[in-house]
Amino acid sequence: MRLSQSDLLLFRPTEHTYIIHDHSILNRWFVERAYKARSIKMVEYEQPIPHCVVYFNLKRDVCASLSPSGMVKSEAFNLGSHRDHWFCLVARCNTDCFGLYLGMLDDDQRPLSVRFAFEYEFAAMSKRTNEFVSRRKGLCTFSYKWAIGIHNMFAIPWTSFIGEDSVYFVDGVLHLRAELTQLS
Template identity: 50%
Template sequence: MKESDQRHATLRINESEEAALMELLSFMYSGKLSTTSPSLLLDVLMAADKFEVVSCMRHCSQLLRSLPMTTESALLYLDLPCSVSMASAVQPLTDAAKDYLAKSYRDITKFQDEMLGLPLSGIEAILSSDDLQVASEDAIYDFVLKKLRKVLTCNDLDHEIASKLVTDALFFKAEAPHRQRALSADESSHRRFTERAYKYRPLKVVEFERPHPQCIVYLDLTRDECANLFPSGRVYSQAFHLGGQGFFLSAHCNLDQHSLFHCFGLFLGMQEKGSISFTVEYEFAARTKSGEFVSKYKGFYTFTGGKAVGYRNLFGIPWTSFVAEDSLFFINGTLHLRAELTIKQPQPPSLQ
């Protein structure tokens, strides 16, 4: 609020602004507000922004953050029409609103219909979170397509910018894994493509059909993801297919076979339950700091629906040694695992 040389000043306000302005004047003299009403606090915040009373804006922001938040209030806080110079005063409030929405709608599959009705600011806050509970980025992609079909006719969408963002994302998705990692590291232009922490960890799969049905599956886990498994957690990969059947990898923190210490285990599971049965030759390997994958466990297993095979102590060392800073198996904080699977077709009996 700028001072004037005039001894008397006249301030004209709308009738609806009176209560908020009186609270603002009271704060300027006493440093306190008499209301805890969310709607009035929001009006006071707007009045404080209008007259550039930053201390009151911060106080209102703090009070609003201390009150129970709802989806409706969170969306209001995201769209506060504060001036650019005053935006920092309410940034903690908008951050809290984003965090509330991200946590409330973290399971996109469960709340998909409700999310489709949210404005774009709410959708952006949710999809910016790294803690979404989704099987893969494909689930998010499908949701965004549904949302786009609803909003493409809206006047508040910049079609040129939207087209560019979608095109950039599609080109990124088509890149080879090593190029995706390089682009993700470029914070100036591709930060928005950084991989999330998925409910089911993404895989990289190479498939072969001849001479036998075969696939090579790569699973990466960060040191933090592994550490969070202690003492009895597990994390599952996305599904992949071999011989027409669905499989998955799962990493565990469990006790060794003699229950003496915790250790890292890796397992291969078959999704479908039923009478289908076939034999898989498998090999688990991990990349060491030499850059090479080292075989850790291999064998044959006859799968039937719902069964799994693996090794409780893949590296043959206690958990503390596995996650230690000098561990041989973490390269720049990431554990690189590989599973090579082959279906050995039964040979027809020879004719005599």
């Protein structure tokens, strides 16, 4: 495969790929990296109240690899004035269904130095409307480091969720959104 310099910057290999570059004597095999956390896109608002919207997109093959009991984490993010507390989204296969969770990254179960409350909403894009459809809303108060979420986000079995005719994969990508609004 012959790539230009700009193509090299944007290159994402599929399995094993051999790259030839005209200006390099070091033409090599490249192997895709295994990431510990998947990237997110986040929009954060500070006024009138701290609020963030986190977009977490997963390809169908990543979701398929979660079965029967795997999980994938998003990269870490903060919420509002709680800059010393890091959160992530966790997508997982729960035996026979898809679950989405918001968790604090530290596994330590010590009480937090300050309690804080927030509203949350989990949503997924539907192929039918090309819009996000709310799957769960709620209020939560974190006083310990733990997770909240929805065990069966789509209320369908895993095989229906991951199937080619699934309404939740738009062009082969599952688009998830978490909205978080700080209350205290």
